[in-house]
Amino acid sequence: MNTTCSPSTCTPATSGVTESLRKPLYKINGTAEAYEVRVEMPGVPKSSVKLDFEESILTVRGERSTAVPEGLKALHRELSPVGYLLRLRLNTPVNEEQMTAKLEDGVLTLRLPLKEVAKPRQIPVL
Amino acid sequence: MKIIRTHPFSINRVSGLDEWFRHPLAGLPSLSSFISNLGEVFPGVAGDKLAVDVHEDKDNYFASFEVPGVKKEDVKIELNNGLLTVAAEKREKDGEKESSFSLTRSVSVPDGVNAEAIAAKLEDGILTVTLPKQERSKPRSITLN
Numbered sequence: 001m002n003t004t005c006s007p008s009t010c011t012p013a014t015s016g017v018t019e020s021l022r023k024p025l026y027k028i029n030g031t032a033e034a035y036e037v038r039v040e041m042p043g044v045p046k047s048s049v050k051l052d053f054e055e056s057i058l059t060v061r062g063e064r065s066t067a068v069p070e071g072l073k074a075l076h077r078e079l080s081p082v083g084y085l086l087r088l089r090l091n092t093p094v095n096e097e098q099m100t101a102k103l104e105d106g107v108l109t110l111r112l113p114l115k116e117v118a119k120p121r122q123i124p125v126l
Numbered sequence: 127m128k129i130i131r132t133h134p135f136s137i138n139r140v141s142g143l144d145e146w147f148r149h150p151l152a153g154l155p156s157l158s159s160f161i162s163n164l165g166e167v168f169p170g171v172a173g174d175k176l177a178v179d180v181h182e183d184k185d186n187y188f189a190s191f192e193v194p195g196v197k198k199e200d201v202k203i204e205l206n207n208g209l210l211t212v213a214a215e216k217r218e219k220d221g222e223k224e225s226s227f228s229l230t231r232s233v234s235v236p237d238g239v240n241a242e243a244i245a246a247k248l249e250d251g252i253l254t255v256t257l258p259k260q261e262r263s264k265p266r267s268i269t270l271n
Binding site: 029038040042045078107 | 180195
C-alpha cells in the first residue's frame with residue numbers, strides 16, 4: 001500500500017505563526033506501517049534543523065546561513081535567505097518515540113511509525 | 127562531478143539564460159530574454175529552472191544553485207562559449223517506484239575567468255561553483271633609451 005496523504009489525514013497547521021519563515025516543499029507518503037515525510041530544505045545544515053512533536057502537530061524548522069561572508073558582493077540573488085517552517089497536524093496516532101529523521105543533500109526525511117491501533121487489520125471470517 | 131568543455135555552437139541554449147552583469151559586452155538583453163522565454167514555452171526541452179545566486183569577491187565569482195535531493199554523481203557542469211550550464215538529475219523514491227526529472231540552468235560567465243581552475247562543491251543541497259578571476263597582466267613601463 002502506498003498512498004499519498006489526503007487532506008483529511010494531515011493538514012498543514014498554520015495558526016499562530018508570525019515569523020518570516022517560508023513553507024518548504026514537502027511530500028508525504030503513507031504505508032501500512034508508517035508515514036514518510038520528505039521536506040526540501042536546501043542550504044540548511046544538520047545542526048540547524050529543529051523538530052518538535054506536540055499535541056499531534058509536527059513542527060519542522062530549518063535555519064539557513066544567510067550571511068554573505070565578508071568581502072563578498074552579491075551580483076544576483078534568487079535564493080531566499082529566509083529559513084523554513086513546516087507545521088503538520090496529524091490525525092493518525094503515531095509512535096513518536098520511534099520517529100526517525102535523516103538529512104541528506106538538503107532533504108529531510110522523517111519516518112513516523114503508526115501506532116498499532118492505526119494500522120490496518122485483517123479480520124478473519126469464522 | 128565533472129567540468130566539461132565542449133565545442134562551441136553544439137549547446138542547448140534553450141534554458142534559463144541569464145545575464146550576470148550589466149556589462150556592455152554581456153550580450154543582447156532582449157535576445158537573452160527571448161531565449162529564456164523559450165524554456166517556458168517548451169518546458170520539456172529545458173527542464174525546470176534552478177534558482178541561482180551569484181556573488182563575487184576580489185579573486186572569484188561564486189554561483190550557488192539550489193539542488194535539494196540531488197546526488198553528486200547526478201550533477202553535470204559545463205562551460206561552453208562563455209555559458210556555464212548546470213544540469214541536475216533529481217531522483218525520488220516513493221516506496222517501490224522511482225521517478226526522476228531534470229533541472230537545468232545556464233548563466234553567462236564574464237570575460238576574465240580562468241576556465242581551467244573552475245571548481246564545484248555540493249553541500250546541503252546547494253551546489254557552489256567557484257570561478258576564479260584571471261590575473262590581469264600587470265602594467266609595464268617601458269623606458270626609452
